[in-house]
Amino acid sequence: MNTPDSTPSLDFIRSIISEDLKANKNKGQVHTRFPPEPNGYLHIGHAKSICLNFGIATEFGGLCNLRFDDTNPIKEEEEFVESIKKDVRWLGFDWEDRLYYASDYFDQLYEYAIQLIKNGKAYVDDLTADEIREYRGTLTEPGRESPYRTRSVEENLDLFARMRAGEFKDGSRVLRAKIHMASPNLNMRDPVLYRVLHAAHHRTGKKWCIYPMYDFTHGQSDSIEGITHSLCTLEFEDHRPLYDWFVNELKIFTPQQIEFARLNLSYTVMSKRKLMELVEGGYVTGWDDPRLPTISGMRRRGYTAESIRNFCERIGVAKRGSMVDMALLEYSIREDMNKRAQRVMAVLRPIRVVIDNYPEDETEYLDAENNPEDPGMGSRKLPFSRVLFIERDDFREDPPKKFFRLAPGREVRLKHAYYIKCKGMVKDEKTGELIELHCTYDPKTRGGWSDDGRKVRGTLHWVSAAHSIEAEVRLYDHLFLKPNPSDEKDGSDFKDHLNPNSLETLTSCRVEPTLADAAPGMGLQFLRLGYFCVDSVDSSTNRLVFNRTVTLRDTWAKIEKTQKPKMPGKRKKAV
């Protein structure tokens, strides 16, 4: 439209902030925060929020805090705060000295509560949880006032002090705000501010036996820290009036809460409850299972922080509930790895190839570039000898149309090596199973070049049998078969849609010798196959284990899929 292409459009949050800055709101300061509850591991949805909050701070010359929203001691653990800090740092963000905890504000929050009581805006309620629910009314009916709502300030002060002193049992009394029991917004029907909870907190220990609720904590914490823009997800839209009510009643600095849509990704689940169910039910191996959308799982899978940041930038920020295509995430990691990953030879499902006209005891070393996208990455030497392994899938006794890999009588190029021609097959007499191939090589094609104008369509990866190393390779695929497994409207459970083949483990793979000392976590491209990384948990020099991060784009697979199956008994694509 009439947008000058020199000014990239801002998302709605950045637009608001931009306007605020122009109006000199908050004296031109921008201060955000990422406020996780330490009750689980971070996932890609959190990454969106992290990139948003830290990104905005950087772009507008502001600051971003890391704050743990730790007001519910029975769900929170130190283990989670450590993993969260690790993940945020790994993603490339720095909160410097601004690490805070909502529990740092417990004393202040308690004072705020007293202030509200003194102003007649809060009262101690003796109703049970069930009664409170009953009195709250429903979506279409107004609520009723609690009989304890009219207690005197003195009595409320006394009772609240005794709540804190530990005189009352869990659940026996709560402190409530006195707002409006007939409000159409349920959050305003005298919300609970404090509950009695005789539980040790991971940071404050046994100092408290009453704990503030989220609504009574979040806005005030933002206010205390001078947060100018408090970014949260859509489900808190209904809480905004309450958020504002507290800071207004307390007459403290008022941050602006802005809500955006949380991330949904196809073929996976994002809710903490579902993730927990998968981990605890043993459907995956742990929170860092490479199939999970957790930051730790993705890191182990081989995703780079940069690729995740790029992804978060690409998906944008808006208020529309959406489902982002997993293909975009995969694009982001391919794009990043294409630039940085060293290319290596790895044969996942090996078939022996004997080069009949190659000398028995000879080994020669061939030059192989490490990355065609980046000559600066140099080259390495690859051993070549009489007996090789190539990919089983790269040979077809009866090749379909457009298949230009190896077949009887056909010639292909071995990457960085020679042209070879298939002269014969050896099969198991009983089963008819292919055991090895016999080929001849053309010595004049060393390096993979021919000067006689001969055209070879296929180029295969390979390893020298005697020099290659055995490795285990884990092939990961989508965790779910359905794009939206969380859609349970048809009565199904999300676990019904788990992909039974989300992990295939190959144990007799052969990789080139340079991989002998590959460092844990290192990302590589297995030529023609995909991007892989050395598993950071199970791999060692004695037992190499690789995880497939993502496949390469596979045009041939697409062609083959659209071809009519011409023969029965055609080899099915491995699952």
Place this chain on the structure above:
RNA sequence: UGGGGUGUCGUCAAGUGGUAAGACACGGGCUUUUGGAGCCCGCAUUCGGAGGUUCGAAUCCUCCCACCCCAGCCA
């Protein structure tokens, strides 16, 4: 038949009265010692629907429809 939100290409997403950006996906071509990468081209006469205002509407008005969130002493 309460309140709060959202509806623009298969998926995200710009656009804020001047005549539908971009990305992924998809299709085609070129190129290529990865059927990778790269490059080029194509891909919404139309913006949930129906009316209306206007010279002109995805943008304004009216009505309707669909979907999401809220009845924790969770966050």
